[in-house]
Amino acid sequence: MKEMEKVLTTDEIKVLIDNDKTSDKKQFARTGERYYDGDHDIKKYRLFYYNADGKLVEDLTRSNVRISHPFFTELVDQCTQYVMSGDRFVVADDQKLQTYMDNYFNNNDSFISELSDCITDSQVKGWAYMYAYKNAKDKMAFAAADALDVIEVREKDADDGCKYTIYHYIERIDKGRKIIKRIQVWDEKETWFYTQVDGGDIQLDESKQVNPRPHVLYTQGDKKDATYFDGFGYIPFIRLDNNKKQISSLKPVKPLIDDYDLMASSLSNNLIDFDAPIYAIKGFEGDNLDELQTNLKTKKIVGLGEEGGIDIKTVDVPYQARQAKLELDEKNIYRFGMGLNTAGLKDTSATTNIAIKAAYSLLDLKAKKIEKNLKKMLRKLVEIVVDEINNADGTAYQVEDVRFEFTHEIMSNAQENAQIKLTEAQTKQAEINTILSVANVLDDETVVKAICDWLDIDYEEIKDKLPAKEEDDTKKAQDLLKEVNVETGGEE
Numbered sequence: 092m093k094e095m096e097k098v099l100t101t102d103e104i105k106v107l108i109d110n111d112k113t114s115d116k117k118q119f120a121r122t123g124e125r126y127y128d129g130d131h132d133i134k135k136y137r138l139f140y141y142n143a144d145g146k147l148v149e150d151l152t153r154s155n156v157r158i159s160h161p162f163f164t165e166l167v168d169q170c171t172q173y174v175m176s177g178d179r180f181v182v183a184d185d186q187k188l189q190t191y192m193d194n195y196f197n198n199n200d201s202f203i204s205e206l207s208d209c210i211t212d213s214q215v216k217g218w219a220y221m222y223a224y225k226n227a228k229d230k231m232a233f234a235a236a237d238a239l240d241v242i243e244v245r246e247k248d249a250d251d252g253c254k255y256t257i258y259h260y261i262e263r264i265d266k267g268r269k270i271i272k273r274i275q276v277w278d279e280k281e282t283w284f285y286t287q288v289d290g291g292d293i294q295l296d297e298s299k300q301v302n303p304r305p306h307v308l309y310t311q312g313d314k315k316d317a318t319y320f321d322g323f324g325y326i327p328f329i330r331l332d333n334n335k336k337q338i339s340s341l342k343p344v345k346p347l348i349d350d351y352d353l354m355a356s357s358l359s360n361n362l363i364d365f366d367a368p369i370y371a372i373k374g375f376e377g378d379n380l381d382e383l384q385t386n387l388k389t390k391k392i393v394g395l396g397e398e399g400g401i402d403i404k405t406v407d408v409p410y411q412a413r414q415a416k417l418e419l420d421e422k423n424i425y426r427f428g429m430g431l432n433t434a435g436l437k438d439t440s441a442t443t444n445i446a447i448k449a450a451y452s453l454l455d456l457k458a459k460k461i462e463k464n465l466k467k468m469l470r471k472l473v474e475i476v477v478d479e480i481n482n483a484d485g486t487a488y489q490v491e492d493v494r495f496e497f498t499h500e501i502m503s504n505a506q507e508n509a510q511i512k513l514t515e516a517q518t519k520q521a522e523i524n525t526i527l528s529v530a531n532v533l534d535d536e537t538v539v540k541a542i543c544d545w546l547d548i549d550y551e552e553i554k555d556k557l558p559a560k561e562e563d564d565t566k567k568a569q570d571l572l573k574e575v576n577v578e579t580g581g582e583e
Contacts (some may be wrong), residue, residue: 099244099255099276101285101293108259108274111242116337120216120239123339126348127167127215131159133352154363158356162348162421163341166430167214170340174458174465175207177498181473188480188488195476196469201232208235209331210461217337221468223327223475225307231479233472241328254278256326259287280322281305323475331468333461344428351420358413429457451501458499466495 099107111117125131136157138150181192196202205221212219212235220236236258246254259274274285274293281303284296295302305322333340425432431454474490481488543549 098278098283104257104274104276104285105287105293107242107244107257116217117239119339119342122345123163123215123217123341124239126163126341126345127211129159129161129164131352132349133157133159133356136353136356154360156356156359156363157352158359159352160348160355162351162424162428163344166344166425166428167211167340169430170214170454170457170461171207171210173454173499174210174461174497175203176500177496180495180497181469181493182496183493185488185492188492191476191480192473192493195231196472205233205235210465212238213331213333213461213464214340217333217339219331219333221329221331221472223323223329223472231475236328243330253326256328258328277306277326277328279325329468329471332464334464340428344424347420347424347427351417351424354413354416354420358410358417426453429453447501455499458497462495462497469495 134157136155138153138155139147140150142148179193179197181196183189183192193199209219209221216238219238220241221233222236223231223233226232237260240258240260242257242259243253244255244257245252256277257274258277259272262271262273269289272287273296274287276283276285282305283303284299285293286296287293306327307323421434422432424430431451470490473493477488477490477493480486
């Protein structure tokens with residue numbers, strides 16, 4: 092193992108990892124991850140009451156349904172699919188370059204999958220990373236890296252302000268329940284490898300023969316010891332920000348989702364607890380507080396300690412009020428989460444394309460904000476790929492030769508679309524008939540050009556394919572008469 096230049100000490104690395112783990116930014120990112128997985132705060136909801144001794148105790152007899160509603164999951168996945176719904180998003184005018192871009196990006200299923208994960212991760216946690224590496228075919232490839240496992244060590248004099256990147260992850264938990272963590276420290280040239288057991292001291296990874304080592308190790312032929320190294324010249328973690336402050340998209344809708352979960356769960360609990368009447372038995376000696384609470388929740392019987400008799404009590408659950416509150420919460424979740432609420436678009440036969448387009452307006456705005464940052468990240472990825480292409484093929488492509496275009500698929504009213512096409516066809520047919528009706532006073536070229544305009548056909552492309560114009564009979568007779576006069580020597 093070669094002598095390593097100490098850029099970050101192991102103590103510094105440990106402090107950076109520990110501080111990052113407890114940072115507010117990472118904590119809320121984990122909250123975003125929980126909510127995306129359906130693990131909402133409602134899952135921790137508990138009921139308490141004061142017993143006869145005045146002590147606060149957990150109520151284990153009352154219904155406590157805890158339902159999480161995956162609005163956030165839908166909002167995130169909806170936006171990701173909307174952004175990625177187009178067929179081609181990396182575009183070049185040069186056909187050969189376009190073929191390269193298709194192979195690396197547009198038609199690369201592995202890249203599309205990783206990019207979708209990255210876009211999803213950026214919304215869930217506030218930011219995400221794409222990691223650049225050399226694949227088995229010695230080509231540049233990209234994979235999503237968990238933002239929770241990445242730490243940027245920033246310095247003003249570094250490119251993009253990032254001097255080092257720390258990537259740490261749990262490799263396994265051994266038989267002794269010890270947590271084995273792998274730690275990598277990257278700069279623009281090399282990578283240092285470390286291990287950590289159960290949060291203890293960080294040690295150099297003795298399993299790495301070359302530590303630190305350049306980003307890429309090559310082997311020449313069959314000689315295992317004939318290796319050479321290469322550094323990328325940049326830290327291969329390219330960040331995608333959800334917004335300027337790198338905040339999860341959960342932030343504006345979390346209180347609304349929590350309120351919806353609570354309202355819906357409370358409604359369910361009320362319907363369970365009060366599905367039967369309460370029998371008040373008069374003349375009974377009476378219940379103490381604990382007995383009263385237990386009997387109300389279980390037997391639905393309480394003693395009143397007065398003159399004999401029985402009275403049936405029912406509880407009116409405020410269903411309509413809670414339903415209205417749920418509908419209001421749901422509306423605001425989609426409003427402030429900038430998503431498409433498909434509930435109002437179920438009857439597409441009665442919903443116009445204008446209404447559908449209006450329903451997409453917030454989602455479209457959200458997608459465009461994401462695409463603005465996405466283009467920045469993609470430009471860096473394209474720069475990496477273009478450099479590889481130029482080095483391999485001797486070309487001189489530039490990043491500026493490539494642009495990014497995002498097209499979105501939206502729902503539409505099929506019946507209305509069919510009617511629009513029919514109307515357009517009928518209009519074109521009427522216009523062509525009008526041209527043909529005056530064709531006898533126009534030359535053929537003018538007529539054909541007019542028809543091409545209406546049919547969206549390039550006249551220059553078809554003019555050579557048109558049949559040759561036949562000469563009229565009078566001109567043919569005159570030409571024939573000239574030929575006869577020449578042969579006989581006569582006069583015209």
